[in-house]
Amino acid sequence: MRLTVVGCAGSAPGPDSACSSYLVEAGGYRLLLDLGPGASGPLQRYVLAGDVDAVVLSHAHSDHHADLTQLGRLRAETAAPPLPLTGPSDMPDVLRTDPDSFTPTIATPGPHRYGPLDVRLARVDHGECWATRIGDALCYTADTGPCQAIDELADGCRVLLAEASGSDADGPIPRHLTAGDAGRLAARAGARLLVLTHLRAWQDHPALLAEAAALAGCPVVLAHPGLRVAL
Numbered sequence: 704m705r706l707t708v709v710g711c712a713g714s715a716p717g718p719d720s721a722c723s724s725y726l727v728e729a730g731g732y733r734l735l736l737d738l739g740p741g742a743s744g745p746l747q748r749y750v751l752a753g754d755v756d757a758v759v760l761s762h763a764h765s766d767h768h769a770d771l772t773q774l775g776r777l778r779a780e781t782a783a784p785p786l787p788l789t790g791p792s793d794m795p796d797v798l799r800t801d802p803d804s805f806t807p808t809i810a811t812p813g814p815h816r817y818g819p820l821d822v823r824l825a826r827v828d829h830g831e832c833w834a835t836r837i838g839d840a841l842c843y844t845a846d847t848g849p850c851q852a853i854d855e856l857a858d859g860c861r862v863l864l865a866e867a868s869g870s871d872a873d874g875p876i877p878r879h880l881t882a883g884d885a886g887r888l889a890a891r892a893g894a895r896l897l898v899l900t901h902l903r904a905w906q907d908h909p910a911l912l913a914e915a916a917a918l919a920g921c922p923v924v925l926a927h928p929g930l931r932v933a934l
Contacts, residue, residue, distance in 0.1 A: 704729040704820075704840055704934040706862065706898075707749050710742040711926035713868055713901035714766050720928050721745060722766045723845075723901060725864065727837060727934070732756050732818030736835055736843055739766045743773035745928055753781030757817050759810075759824070760790030760798075761845035762832035772797055775804030789815075789824075791831040825856040829878045836860065840934035842892070846901065848878045849888070857892040862932055865889065866901035867911045882911035886918030894919070900926040 705728045710721030722739025726749055733750050735758045746752070752774055760768050771788070778786060788798060788805040799807050810833045813823045823836040827847035834856050835843045842860035846868075847853050857863055863885075869876045871883035880888070882899060889897040897919045902908055908925055916923040924930070 704837075706841060706864070706932045706934055708898075708900070708926045708928060708930040709746050709749065710739055710928060711900040711902055711930075712739070712766075713866065713903040715904065716741040717902070717904035720902075722769070724770070725843065725900075726750060727820065727841065729934075730819040732820065734759065734817050734820060734822075734837075737761055737767040737845070738770045738774055740769040743770040743777065746770075746774070747777075748929075751781075752777035753783035755786060757787040758789070758805075759817075759822070759833070759835055760788060760794060761834070761843075762829060763791050763793045763795060764846070767845070768795065768798070771805075775801060778804060791833065793831055823856065825852045827853050827856075837934075842894075844880065844885075844888070846879060848876075849880065849884050853888065854891060857888055857894070860892055861895045862898065862934055863889045863892055863894040863896070864898045864900055864926070867899040867915060868901055868903065869906065870911060870914055882914040883918055886915035886923070889915070889919040889921055889923070894921050896932065897921055897923040898926050898930070898932065899923065902926065 709724035721741030724742035865885035867882040868879035
């Protein structure tokens with residue numbers, strides 16, 4: 704199993720990265736977690752649009768879903784069937800009403816089976832937002848404030864892919880994790896690797912890395928486009 708970071712910018716694309724998008728591959732199956740602005744282009748470096756098997760959309764904020772319409776357009780040029788799309792009940796109408804591109808399903812906690820992948824979802828503290836757990840290998844926080852739901856979902860995961868939307872020095876960020884929050888979550892979960900993502904272009908990323916690393920109790924890296932992690 705392998706994780707590939709397609710895009711890792713938070714809130715808006717950065718000069719070197721599209722917004723959040725992550726490809727998980729196992730046994731020839733390809734699951735996409737989010738597809739934010741700009742991510743449909745670099746996605747094609749790692750997988751053909753028609754070969755994506757399913758998408759889990761964490762929530763209905765555009766920095767996590769805006770390029771799904773472009774993915775649908777790319778797939779229209781292939782013989783690929785409509786793409787299974789799991790997401791929040793408030794996912795945009797353009798995704799729910801395009802039967803040629805998507806077969807939408809409203810997210811529930813699960814467990815769910817995506818090809819060879821055992822997937823659980825948990826509703827976390829960011830409106831209707833769903834974090835994703837894949838077996839014991841990976842937990843993706845999506846956007847959330849610290850909460851019991853993400854603690855329970857992350858517990859025992861090997862790789863924690865966690866947002867770092869600011870610093871503890873800035874004070875609590877409503878409905879988001881700071882880098883310090885991400886580090887503390889990794890420590891509580893017993894993660895073996897913390898990957899910081901949702902990195903906003905205007906922030907000091909090395910400082911966020913240092914803040915999380917001081918707390919995580921495991922190796923910590925910054926996400927970047929093209930980062931691949933064996934799961």
